[in-house]
Amino acid sequence: EEPTVRMTFAVNDSPFAGREGQYLTSRQLRARLMTELERNVSLRVHDTDLASEFLVSGRGELHLAILIETMRREGYEFAVSPPEVIYRVDDDTGEMMEPMEHVYVEVQGDYFGSVSEMLGRRRSQMINIRYEDNGSVYAEYIAPTRGLLGFRQMFLTSTRGTGRSTTGTSSASDLARDFACVAQLGTGGCGFEQQLEAPLKALMPRYIYN
Numbered sequence: 001e002e003p004t005v006r007m008t009f010a011v012n013d014s015p016f017a018g019r020e021g022q023y024l025t026s027r028q029l030r031a032r033l034m035t036e037l038e039r040n041v042s043l044r045v046h047d048t049d050l051a052s053e054f055l056v057s058g059r060g061e062l063h064l065a066i067l068i069e070t071m072r073r074e075g076y077e078f079a080v081s082p083p084e085v086i087y088r089v090d091d092d093t094g095e096m097m098e099p100m101e102h103v104y105v106e107v108q109g110d111y112f113g114s115v116s117e118m119l120g121r122r123r124s125q126m127i128n129i130r131y132e133d134n135g136s137v138y139a140e141y142i143a144p145t146r147g148l149l150g151f152r153q154m155f156l157t158s159t160r161g162t163g164r165s166t167t168g169t170s171s172a173s174d175l176a177r178d179f180a181c182v183a184q185l186g187t188g189g190c191g192f193e194q195q196l197e198a199p200l201k202a203l204m205p206r207y208i209y210n
Contacts, residue, residue, distance in 0.1 A: 001169060002088075003044050003057035004099035004145050007064055008081040009033065011052040021077020026052045029078055032071060043067070057086060059169060060101070061149055085146040099169070101148060103141040105155070107163040112137040114158045122147030 011017075011026050018024055023032070033045045033054055044057040058064045061083050068080060088097045103124060107115050109131070116126070116139070124143035131137055148167065155165055 001042065001059065002086075003042065003059055004086055004101075004169065005059075005061055005064060005083045005149075006044075006055055006057040006086055007083050008048070009054045009056050010050075010079045010081075012077050012079045013052070014079070017077065022075035024077050029076065030054060032074075032076060036067065040067070060145065060167065062152075062167075083149055085144075085149070099145040101143055101145055102168040103143050103148065103165065104167070105137075105139050105141070105163060105165045107137055107159050109135045109137050111159045111163060112139070115155065115163065118151070118154060118158060119143060119147075122151065 009029060011029060012021070012024065023029070030047075033056065037043055037045055042059045042063065046055040046057075048055055056064065056067070058067065064083065071078070085098060089095070090097050103119065105115060105119075119126075119141055122143060124141040124147060126139055126141050128140040129137065130139075152165065155163055
């Protein structure tokens with residue numbers, strides 16, 4: 001299946017570079033990413049105009065997060081951009097399409113209201129719900145991938161660490177417009193509207209991993 005999220009992996013050029021990592025150069029970073037392609041069939045790696053930066057695409061935010069953490073533990077020190085959703089154009093209609101995901105949540109009934117509201121602001125649609133005798137609520141949603149960026153941490157906070165959520169890929173759909181402003185995401189306000197207006201804009205400033 002095609003990737004849904006991409007990030008830029010780059011050489012760490014901060015003043016504190018080289019203090020913890022063992023592998024620092026663009027050659028070492030590129031070699032490691034090329035090696036990952038041999039066993040990670042859902043990953044895509046592309047060179048950019050800059051020799052020190054590589055565009056890495058994967059099947060969701062978690063897919064790339066696992067790669068980043070694995071490389072960090074292996075001694076690689078590098079910088080990454082925030083994740084960006086990959087939009088596509090429908091060949092038949094010419095409409096901009098975005099990836100969608102199935103979201104499965106299991107929470108205690110006391111927390112379900114806040115979780116449902118959180119997913120609603122991210123333009124998720126509930127397609128199934130089940131109440132258990134022990135007070136647990138199981139629900140299934142369809143949500144745009146961009147609405148799920150940063151969702152996991154907020155979900156755990158909202159459920160006091162007791163909730164469980166999993167995601168699975170779905171088909172692409174028309175852009176889910178009119179996202180609500182979610183200031184807590186740390187994107188400077190209406191981050192989703194900004195992505196909608198410029199879906200292919202340059203990636204945001206990097207985070208450092210070492």
